[in-house]
Amino acid sequence: MDKPIVIIGAGISGLSTAYFLKKQNIVLEAKPYVGGLCHSFYDNGFTFDCSGHFIHIRDKKILSLVKKLSGGVDEINRSSSILFKNTLVPFPFQANLYYLDAKTKKECIDGILKRKNVDICPRMPFIDWAEAMFGKGITKHFMRPYNEKLWSYDLKKMNAQWTGAFVPKPNAQEIIESAKTKNKTVYGYNNVFYYPKRNGCQALIDGISKKIKPLLNEATQKIDIKNKVVWTGGGKYKYSKLISTQPIVELLKQISPLPKNVQTAAQKLKFSSVRCINIGIKTKSGVPKILKGSHWIYVPQADISFYRVGIYSNVNPAMAPKKSYSLYVEISSSNGKYKRAQEVINDLQKLNFISQNDEIAAVNIVDIAYAYVIFDKDKDEALKTINEFLRANEIYSIGRYGAWEYSFIEKNILDAKALAETINRE
Numbered sequence: 001m002d003k004p005i006v007i008i009g010a011g012i013s014g015l016s017t018a019y020f021l022k023k024q025n026i027v028l029e030a031k032p033y034v035g036g037l038c039h040s041f042y043d044n045g046f047t048f049d050c051s052g053h054f055i056h057i058r059d060k061k062i063l064s065l066v067k068k069l070s071g072g073v074d075e076i077n078r079s080s081s082i083l084f085k086n087t088l089v090p091f092p093f094q095a096n097l098y099y100l101d102a103k104t105k106k107e108c109i110d111g112i113l114k115r116k117n118v119d120i121c122p123r124m125p126f127i128d129w130a131e132a133m134f135g136k137g138i139t140k141h142f143m144r145p146y147n148e149k150l151w152s153y154d155l156k157k158m159n160a161q162w163t164g165a166f167v168p169k170p171n172a173q174e175i176i177e178s179a180k181t182k183n184k185t186v187y188g189y190n191n192v193f194y195y196p197k198r199n200g201c202q203a204l205i206d207g208i209s210k211k212i213k214p215l216l217n218e219a220t221q222k223i224d225i226k227n228k229v230v231w232t233g234g235g236k237y238k239y240s241k242l243i244s245t246q247p248i249v250e251l252l253k254q255i256s257p258l259p260k261n262v263q264t265a266a267q268k269l270k271f272s273s274v275r276c277i278n279i280g281i282k283t284k285s286g287v288p289k290i291l292k293g294s295h296w297i298y299v300p301q302a303d304i305s306f307y308r309v310g311i312y313s314n315v316n317p318a319m320a321p322k323k324s325y326s327l328y329v330e331i332s333s334s335n336g337k338y339k340r341a342q343e344v345i346n347d348l349q350k351l352n353f354i355s356q357n358d359e360i361a362a363v364n365i366v367d368i369a370y371a372y373v374i375f376d377k378d379k380d381e382a383l384k385t386i387n388e389f390l391r392a393n394e395i396y397s398i399g400r401y402g403a404w405e406y407s408f409i410e411k412n413i414l415d416a417k418a419l420a421e422t423i424n425r426e
Contacts, residue, residue, distance in 0.1 A: 003238045005423065006230055009245035010214040011036020013399030013412045015205065017243055018212045020420035026237060027212060028230070030219035034209050036245070038409070040200030043362040045321035046280035050366045051328045052296055052310040053201040056190040057410045063194070065413075069207030070196040076315060078191050082142060082298045083351065088290065091298070092187050093142040094134050095170040097179035104141055105179050111135025112172050122161045126375075129160035133169060146300035149307035152272045152334040153374055162375045162406045165189040190408075195315050220246070223255045225393045241394045241423065247271075247370040247401040248386065255395075265385040268378040269404060274371035275338040277329045278312075279345070280320060280362030281354055287314070287325045290352050297353075304347050305339040306331045324361065327353070332371070341365065370401045379404070 005021065007014045010029035014036070018027050033039055037050045055073070057063040067073050081088040089099040097105050112135040120132045130143040147155055163169075168187035170178070177183075196203035215234075222231040223242065230237045244251045252258060252266045291297075296310035310328045313320035320326040329348065331338050339347075341363055348354040373379070383404055390397055398415055400407045 003228065003240040005241045005243060006237050006239035007243045007245070008220050008230070008251070009036060009399070009402075010034040010209070010212075010216075011245055011399065012038045012205070012208075012409055013245040013402065013416050014243070015208040015212055015214070016413045016416035017245075017398070017420050018214075019208050020417045020424075022420075022424045026239075027214035028218040028220060028232060028237065029214045029216050030246075032216050034214055034216070035202055035205040037368065038201045038205050040202030040205075041278070041364055041366075043278075043364050044280060046278075046312075046324070046326050046362050046364075047200040047319045048278035048280075048312065048326065048362075048364050049201045049328070050368065051274070051276040051330055052312075052315075053409065054190070054193040054195055054295075054315065055201075055204070055409050056193045058189075059410060059414065062410055062413055066194065066204060070203045071207065072197045073194040074197055074316065076193055076195060076295070078188070078193060079294050079314075080296050080298070081294060082146075082300065084141070084300070088294070088297070090183070092168040092170075094138050094175055095168060095178045095183050095185065095187055097175065098182050100141075100179075104137070107137035108135065108141065109137070109176055109179055111137030111139070112175050115172075122163065123159050125156045126158050126160045126163075127155040129163070130155075134175070138175075142300055145302060146298055146307065149300065149302070150332055151372055151374065152332040153270070158374055158376050160375075162373075164406075166406065197316070198318055200319065220254050223251075223395075225255055225257075225395070228394075241396070243396045243398065243419065245397075245399040245402045248383075248397045248404050249370075251395075251397055251402070252386065259389060262386055262389045265382040268382040270374035270376060270379075271370050272372045272374065273333050273336055274368045275331045275333065276366040276368065277306075277331070277341055277344055278362070278364035278366065279327045279329065279348075279354075279360065280324060280364075281326065282321075282324050282359040282361045283355065284323070284357065285355060287311070288352055288355050291325070299351075304351065305344050306347065309348070309353055326362075336367075336369070373401070373404050373406055375406075 005025040007027045010027050018025050041048045080091040082093045090096045097108050115135050118132050130139040218232040218234050228239050249266050291311050306329045308330045312326040
């Protein structure tokens, strides 16, 4: 009997790969539940995700599949903004200068007009790229402070390769015009997104995993690449090919033997971590005025602990019980240290994101050790060395952290489908 394909991880990438594979496979999951970072939690009537796992899809076939597997989804027009000097500026900041005070608006326009004439390249240090693209004013007031909080990393040492579809790039004339009148142009890859009608993002996971029976509590401990064996706490599994969706640096720790050049490459991969604090709130006066209608809000100011707040219950009212609302709050860290939940709640109250008289009904903390991959001068070459070694040993590392990239659910599904179809043809 042929050895099966072993898939490590029952998150969206691992489950999608198993779903599309037509060859025998086994899915190993370290946790006692499926879903990975697409798992949902249920607490005191609230439904929480691991932060905002909203589904941005352009591929019609994938959208149709997601609708079917989730048991129905809502199509939602994004409503997001930046909290700047107690004013909500519509996203993106650089295309909505109309909402700024006169002094800040002038700085932003002057910055655009006085930009240096340089060749703009995504391999530039991010902060240099931001100034070349948007000018010093916009960089000073939003691009620098927000991204310092998001990445928890020196913006001079990381480049702008990650910006791709994630940072809207209006031209100079559009930026200047946005200072004179309200901008009606819709920007961003996620201006429309989808979300399951019930049970949170877990609805999609449950739909995919109905015909897949992952083995739970099977954390990978060691991988023998010569004999093609995976050891877990529960036993060993022989494989023909290995597909891993765990962070690539964790995969490499498990492989024996691991060449010195691959070890060195792995040490060059950098990342930042995120703590997501999910909060359910009972209210007598309704959702605070500042949050009404918003799906998420970016918070660049340095004296506030978090960089983004999302409002689950505005995305789907079923996420919270009656007379309640629910939030996810994201805090980045380079060393795994975070403010206490109460300090974060204090900041939320300071901004009027939680009313003083409202009752905290649920608090759920999710620590995401590998949240944002750092794009720097070493990343691409290090990944090339690592992937050449893995492919030579019939190991495929996929998904946001397996591929070590900045991606989203649709891309994870498409990449899993492409790999499965390649293997099916062999």
